[in-house]
Amino acid sequence: MTLYRNIMIILLITLGITGCNAEKPQENLSAATVSDQRIINADHEPQNWLAHGRTFDQQRYSPLDQINVKNIKDIGLDWHFDFDTHRGLEATPIVINGVMYVTGSWSRVYALNAVTGRLLWEYDPKVPGKWAVNACCDVVNRGVAVWQGKVYVGTLDGRLIALDAKTGKVIWDVMTIDKKLPYTITGAPLVARGKVFIGNGGAEFGVRGYVSAYDALTGKMVWRFFTVPGDPKKGFEAPILEKAAKTWHGEWWKLGGGGTVWDSMTYDPDLDQLYIGVGNGSPWNQAIRSPGGGDNLFLSSIVALKPDSGKYVWHYQTTPGEMWDYTATQQMISADLKINGKMRKVLMQAPKNGFFYILDRKTGALLSAKKYVKANWASHVDMATGRPVENPKARYYDNPWLAFPNPLGGHNWQSMSYNPNSHIVYIPAQEVPFLYAPDKNFKVVHPGVNLGADLAAASMPDDKTAKRQVMAMIKGHISAWDPVQQKELWRVQHPGPWNGGLLNTKGNLLFQGNAAGTFVAYDSRNGEKLWSFPAQTGIIAAPVTYSVGGEQYVSILAGWGGVFPLLAGEAALKSGKVSNNSRILTFKLGGRDKLPPWKYTEAYFPQPPAGTGNPKQIATGNGLFHHFCSSCHGDKAVSAGVLPDLRYSSALQDDRWFDITLGGILKDNGMVSFKTALNKKQLEAIRQYIILRAQILKRSKESNNK
Numbered sequence: 001m002t003l004y005r006n007i008m009i010i011l012l013i014t015l016g017i018t019g020c021n022a023e024k025p026q027e028n029l030s031a032a033t034v035s036d037q038r039i040i041n042a043d044h045e046p047q048n049w050l051a052h053g054r055t056f057d058q059q060r061y062s063p064l065d066q067i068n069v070k071n072i073k074d075i076g077l078d079w080h081f082d083f084d085t086h087r088g089l090e091a092t093p094i095v096i097n098g099v100m101y102v103t104g105s106w107s108r109v110y111a112l113n114a115v116t117g118r119l120l121w122e123y124d125p126k127v128p129g130k131w132a133v134n135a136c137c138d139v140v141n142r143g144v145a146v147w148q149g150k151v152y153v154g155t156l157d158g159r160l161i162a163l164d165a166k167t168g169k170v171i172w173d174v175m176t177i178d179k180k181l182p183y184t185i186t187g188a189p190l191v192a193r194g195k196v197f198i199g200n201g202g203a204e205f206g207v208r209g210y211v212s213a214y215d216a217l218t219g220k221m222v223w224r225f226f227t228v229p230g231d232p233k234k235g236f237e238a239p240i241l242e243k244a245a246k247t248w249h250g251e252w253w254k255l256g257g258g259g260t261v262w263d264s265m266t267y268d269p270d271l272d273q274l275y276i277g278v279g280n281g282s283p284w285n286q287a288i289r290s291p292g293g294g295d296n297l298f299l300s301s302i303v304a305l306k307p308d309s310g311k312y313v314w315h316y317q318t319t320p321g322e323m324w325d326y327t328a329t330q331q332m333i334s335a336d337l338k339i340n341g342k343m344r345k346v347l348m349q350a351p352k353n354g355f356f357y358i359l360d361r362k363t364g365a366l367l368s369a370k371k372y373v374k375a376n377w378a379s380h381v382d383m384a385t386g387r388p389v390e391n392p393k394a395r396y397y398d399n400p401w402l403a404f405p406n407p408l409g410g411h412n413w414q415s416m417s418y419n420p421n422s423h424i425v426y427i428p429a430q431e432v433p434f435l436y437a438p439d440k441n442f443k444v445v446h447p448g449v450n451l452g453a454d455l456a457a458a459s460m461p462d463d464k465t466a467k468r469q470v471m472a473m474i475k476g477h478i479s480a481w482d483p484v485q486q487k488e489l490w491r492v493q494h495p496g497p498w499n500g501g502l503l504n505t506k507g508n509l510l511f512q513g514n515a516a517g518t519f520v521a522y523d524s525r526n527g528e529k530l531w532s533f534p535a536q537t538g539i540i541a542a543p544v545t546y547s548v549g550g551e552q553y554v555s556i557l558a559g560w561g562g563v564f565p566l567l568a569g570e571a572a573l574k575s576g577k578v579s580n581n582s583r584i585l586t587f588k589l590g591g592r593d594k595l596p597p598w599k600y601t602e603a604y605f606p607q608p609p610a611g612t613g614n615p616k617q618i619a620t621g622n623g624l625f626h627h628f629c630s631s632c633h634g635d636k637a638v639s640a641g642v643l644p645d646l647r648y649s650s651a652l653q654d655d656r657w658f659d660i661t662l663g664g665i666l667k668d669n670g671m672v673s674f675k676t677a678l679n680k681k682q683l684e685a686i687r688q689y690i691i692l693r694a695q696i697l698k699r700s701k702e703s704n705n706k
């Protein structure tokens, strides 16, 4: 040992003893030297959560078992960290040698001591508040990737940024989108083979999807793969797009086409392939997007690419010619499974459309597909052709169609968890109906959503009996799914949908936070509820587990948000009323931390002004509200705990209404001016519609008080 090293060791020991947390193991910011090999061998360091799904296969199973079915009743909150934001939290933390790297709302990045919750550094990419209008589904972010001492984040406004894992300082910062178009990034980047892979969202607004690979060291773009063809007259970026273009009609490129890769990607080190999950069509309505039909490749597909070149290998399309927002962006789990007596390398996905798919990873061949939730758009998947057998009425070209699943999907981005020993997939599933009706007056607007489907027609009915029936149909559950037999073994029923992602462990535990605001541990063998914690907010993110100094922790981001409470109005209250209290909650055996006391309180409801609107004006306001406002302020102006409920707004009283909606005085907080899309007369119609909604609320409050 050299003298120099001896001195260094003495110095480190001294620092350790004199440090304020001498009894606690210290975080090691220098250990973020994650490599492909380290992730491949992740089971050799089960104390760490190295990558988004822990391992490359995205199984979200932890080999830790210090916390198990026997002692789970003894776990308690050990520390909590309060975010200073009040929007949805969807991220999976990465934990390496006692340091947690995580994102909050607005693409902000935090490094914390995973034992104490102490903030080590914070990075705010300063996403302009006005960019929020391009986000369909809240200003959320699903996490970072860590590789060779760097932390990578995709920002809502389209940047990919590499930070120094030790300090949070920017190493490089590249723009991945055309800033003239309404693209957003909410997904976690994936790093493999020295490249950072990132997609984007925006298919509710009119964009063309793609995924790009950047050199992880320098930030230089290596390749880009477009998921839908562009204008054929301009030539194709890849030979496969020429073939894909034959499955489109009309002038789809003028509308974008969609196919955004906004969430899941899986790297397969066995076959050196990258799988990308491709999103819905833009606009939704195929009659507008591609008149005359066609499969519209690669919408709603899983596509396999070569990670070094972005070259196409194979694809499987779950929903040809999709028109229900049935994305195939959901998590793709790779595993080895015995199917029909033969061991196969498979890829599993439960996309929005309600079918659970098993593909052969080598060839993309469909091995099986069965409904995991109620789905009425197709009866089954024909195994000879690999295509769904559709109900022709589901294509709402002329007439509305009451569909299961709805645009939330039978399963969305909330993570599944797979147990490689029992071969059970745990699915955070949901069953919600939706009326798809054609928008006969479609025209592209900005700001505003461009769906080609009429959201006002899909509103909650006013009639009490009809409403009760709809509310009864809205459900959520955990499905314990056997992928080999393709059937449900058991389920845990929840009051409503939009519950959190899942984690299962060697301790036979299954963890989930839910929309009702509770963090729960179940026995992963039978779904028995073993332990729960009141989280003071709805939970949508997925838990992780790690250990430091021989002690196991379970940690989760708690913070209500995402598309459901923004858009769904009363339906989003199905699990009960919750609000957003954005926090990280971390538990261990014998944990003794306490949250400050808190109780759900109704917002103050001022007396709404007397309305002056006539029925025609109010009908106009209803239509406009559901085209321009309901995606954030909720169906029928009912807010579910994240953004302001406009029925309660004092701005209904006076000209502040126009200062906000035309003047843009709240743009930095995510509420832009609508002056490029709406005039004063139209905004007055929206105001009159909301005043009517507030009057109805007032009457119901009065009759409840009687």
Ligand code: HEC
Binding pocket: 132, 133, 134, 135, 625, 628, 629, 630, 631, 632, 633, 643, 644, 646, 648, 649, 650, 651, 657, 660, 661, 666, 669, 670, 671, 672, 674, 686
């Ligand atoms: C992309 C999301 C989004 C859309 C779409 C949107 N808003 Fe907002 N709105 C917000 C946010 C976020 C706030 C809260 C801003 C703040 O905290 O200051 C807000 C606040 C408001 C307020 C102030 C409420 C109060 O606290 O009194 C009014 C009024 C309003 N919006 C009207 C509208 C109208 C009308 C439309 C449709 C033309 C619309 N908004 C569309 C996000 C949105």
